[in-house]
Amino acid sequence: MSTRPFASFGTINAMPRAEETHPLTWRLRDDGAMVALDEYRDKHGYEGAKNALGMKSDDISELVKEAGLKGRGGAGFPAGVKWSLTAKGEEMPRGYVVCNADEMEPNTYKDRMLMEQMPHLLIEGMIISALANNAFRGYIFLRGEYHDAAASIERALAEAREAGILGTSVLGSEFDFDIFLHTGAGRYICGEETALINSLEGRRANPRSKPPFPGQSGAWGKPTVVNNVETLCNAPPILYHGKAWYLGLALEGSDDGGTKLFGFTGQLKNPGLWELPLGTPAREIFEDYAQGMKDGYRLKAWQPGGAGTGFLLPEHLSAQMCSNGIDEVGTRMGTGLSLAVDHTVSMVSLLRNMEEFFARESCGWCTPCRDGLPWTVKILSSLERGEGEQGDIELLEELTGKLGPGKTFCAHAPGAVEPLASAIQYFRDEFEQGISHPRRAAHAEPIPVGSI
Amino acid sequence: MTQPTSLIASDRARPEFDMHDEDRHAIEHEMSHYENPRAASIGALKIVQKRHGWVPDGAIYAISDILGIPSSDVEGVATFYSLIFRQPVGRHVILLCDSMTCYIDGYEAVKEALARQLGIQMGQTTEDGRFTLLPVCCLGNCDKGPAMMVDEDIHGPVTPDNVMQLLETYS
Numbered sequence: 001m002s003t004r005p006f007a008s009f010g011t012i013n014a015m016p017r018a019e020e021t022h023p024l025t026w027r028l029r030d031d032g033a034m035v036a037l038d039e040y041r042d043k044h045g046y047e048g049a050k051n052a053l054g055m056k057s058d059d060i061s062e063l064v065k066e067a068g069l070k071g072r073g074g075a076g077f078p079a080g081v082k083w084s085l086t087a088k089g090e091e092m093p094r095g096y097v098v099c100n101a102d103e104m105e106p107n108t109y110k111d112r113m114l115m116e117q118m119p120h121l122l123i124e125g126m127i128i129s130a131l132a133n134n135a136f137r138g139y140i141f142l143r144g145e146y147h148d149a150a151a152s153i154e155r156a157l158a159e160a161r162e163a164g165i166l167g168t169s170v171l172g173s174e175f176d177f178d179i180f181l182h183t184g185a186g187r188y189i190c191g192e193e194t195a196l197i198n199s200l201e202g203r204r205a206n207p208r209s210k211p212p213f214p215g216q217s218g219a220w221g222k223p224t225v226v227n228n229v230e231t232l233c234n235a236p237p238i239l240y241h242g243k244a245w246y247l248g249l250a251l252e253g254s255d256d257g258g259t260k261l262f263g264f265t266g267q268l269k270n271p272g273l274w275e276l277p278l279g280t281p282a283r284e285i286f287e288d289y290a291q292g293m294k295d296g297y298r299l300k301a302w303q304p305g306g307a308g309t310g311f312l313l314p315e316h317l318s319a320q321m322c323s324n325g326i327d328e329v330g331t332r333m334g335t336g337l338s339l340a341v342d343h344t345v346s347m348v349s350l351l352r353n354m355e356e357f358f359a360r361e362s363c364g365w366c367t368p369c370r371d372g373l374p375w376t377v378k379i380l381s382s383l384e385r386g387e388g389e390q391g392d393i394e395l396l397e398e399l400t401g402k403l404g405p406g407k408t409f410c411a412h413a414p415g416a417v418e419p420l421a422s423a424i425q426y427f428r429d430e431f432e433q434g435i436s437h438p439r440r441a442a443h444a445e446p447i448p449v450g451s452i
Numbered sequence: 453m454t455q456p457t458s459l460i461a462s463d464r465a466r467p468e469f470d471m472h473d474e475d476r477h478a479i480e481h482e483m484s485h486y487e488n489p490r491a492a493s494i495g496a497l498k499i500v501q502k503r504h505g506w507v508p509d510g511a512i513y514a515i516s517d518i519l520g521i522p523s524s525d526v527e528g529v530a531t532f533y534s535l536i537f538r539q540p541v542g543r544h545v546i547l548l549c550d551s552m553t554c555y556i557d558g559y560e561a562v563k564e565a566l567a568r569q570l571g572i573q574m575g576q577t578t579e580d581g582r583f584t585l586l587p588v589c590c591l592g593n594c595d596k597g598p599a600m601m602v603d604e605d606i607h608g609p610v611t612p613d614n615v616m617q618l619l620e621t622y623s
Contacts (some may be wrong), residue, residue: 007593007606009594011595012596103592104589104590104592105590105593106551106552106553106589106590107551107552107553107590107594108590108592108594109592109593109594109595111592112592144498144535144591145535145547145588145591145601147604148606180485182485182495183495183498184494184533184535184538185494185497185498185534185535186533186534186535186588186589187532187533187534188589199494200491201486201488201490201491202486202488202490202491202492202493202494202519202521202529203490203529204529204532205529205532205533219487219566220487220488263594263595265553265557265595265597266553266556266596267556267557271594271595271596272595273595288470307551307552337594339552339553339556339594341556342556345556350552350555350556353550353552353555354552357550357551357552357589358548360587361589363532390608418478438554
């Protein structure tokens, strides 16, 4: 057996960890290799799934709801509520559990660690989700670039089938359930849950109109629940230790239960990934775990959880990292992996880089996103060159509204303009420095179209 | 020089393509994982690409025959996804992360060093057919940025000074 450490091997493998306090990482090996089936079972693996097999599906959803587990993929929707909304019953066909392992949100590297090193925790979480949602089959939709994670998952699936954990009679019960690995071929938009379903079905990854929500009609028209990797990995400890313990893991002031994989990157002394209680103050993660900025760098701004969350100022580090804590300072926790922007970075240039990314990754389905995002890139590029016009900032602000929530098919464009709106709010002077001349007149002469 | 490929395969006469038996079986195996054969379209394109390095026009028709869906649908999928190549690429594909964390960590200097040393821009292939350089979304290696993937290997932190040495191992 290979014990080669994976690329995700890092700070998280060096942290003190215990079953009572670190439900996601206590089983991790010091050498960063995958925790295989025998070792996983020795450490209470699949005990949560066994408990779930003795429960009614609605009771599982209710337990997860009361434990305060919120989606860890970025949107933060309560997982138990999502499960309770899945259509099930005598007259409904059994559907699918789809694990969203299309981790592509910029500055997010948590699901990769879980899949490379702890694939059995994910499989166990999917079995529990399948029981709660009456699913007959699961898919792990993994981004194509995660080759090491694919190898771990394939190995874990084979181990689980061999041991009677997947397939007919899961763990000796009357429940049948199997999981297949589905690897993608690029495109950020596949992480949007209805685009992901289209991609799973072998189509272009355009988001679908909602309603119907996937819980009513998802993959091949069947009830489908889509959950993030880290969300699913929280289900086994909840089923094994109970809701009171799970709620108690979070710190006072957090509406969310449990722990979270947090990170901090940028020009820091010790960038990394750590499992910490929900509600941990951002300053503690920044100063105690990431050990602050490298010498010669000053913190200018930070982003709490991915490209689609808003920028915050150093004073906002006092906020607690939990959904309500970051809501209070005006944005969303997102994936919970934060980025430090240092004093050498121009906000205009950074936003140009970010909007280029969002514009490129637009699926092109709806007009505000397809045409609006390249427009922001064009304006930001001219501001970056110092060639902006009077009114450009107001135009950008107008676009942040017109590409905002409710104006587009999915959350891609709203996510793209959230950091832009906050950057203008906090660093307007930097944008103003890019303006060099008054607005040019519109074309006075008709634009020639050539001879007919 | 290679022939330019058409964007719409169905506009052209159907080019020859011999689907390798092993690949056909692999595609049929993929199909068995889903309710509908169409779901194997991305997997099928990846299987063909693994053998040939890219997806030639003829493969679009061959895949559409196996899956029983229109060739235009296969082409629609092939041209949507960034890791499916509809023209020949180098022996090694360099995916350079251009997301914001790597941008802050110094991605642009690495991009310039690569462009200068390899003599190509993003989206191009070196004259000797060794490397193709492409941008990619966040590779999930942000604590070790700037990040770069060559074929199936992830590297980081990559710097203008160490990047060419890293590439030397890819012949």
